[in-house]
Amino acid sequence: MFFRTKKSGPRSYLQIVENHWRDGRPQQSVIATVGRLDQLQASGQVDALLTSGARFAQKLLILSEHKQGNLPVIRIRRWGAPLVFEKLWQETGCQAVIGELLRGRHFEFALERAVFHDRLAPLARSWQRSRRRTLEG
Secondary structure: OEEEEEEEOOEEEEEEEEEEEEOOEEEEEEEEEEEEHHHHHHHOHHHHHHHHHHOOOHHHHHHHHHHOOOOOOOOOOOOOHHHHHHHHHHHOOHHHHHHHHOOOOOOOOOHHHHHHHHHHHHHHHHHHHHHHHHHHO
């Protein structure tokens, strides 16, 4: 289920919709029309509805509590791109797949470092430049 807006003339209405398959094709059914979006937003009812529903979604509840500062800080870590991509490399199975494909070949360098440098280092430099511009001005 998800929320969507439906226009009717100049107004937009907030709806709760469900997807299901019928005759091999996806179909949407409106579960409820909550009301006019502009009125719901102005009265704060959209926020109240989502906050009320969030208590049933454990992941969202934790994020909401963290954002409000209600959770204790145990440890803060700053992870750079190399550490993040090393974890992804290992946990997604890329390392094992590439290792299997390269078995029997003897490189004098770590292939993942070459991939990282070739594909991701330019992105990191671009991000650093944009971050520097943001901080300077």
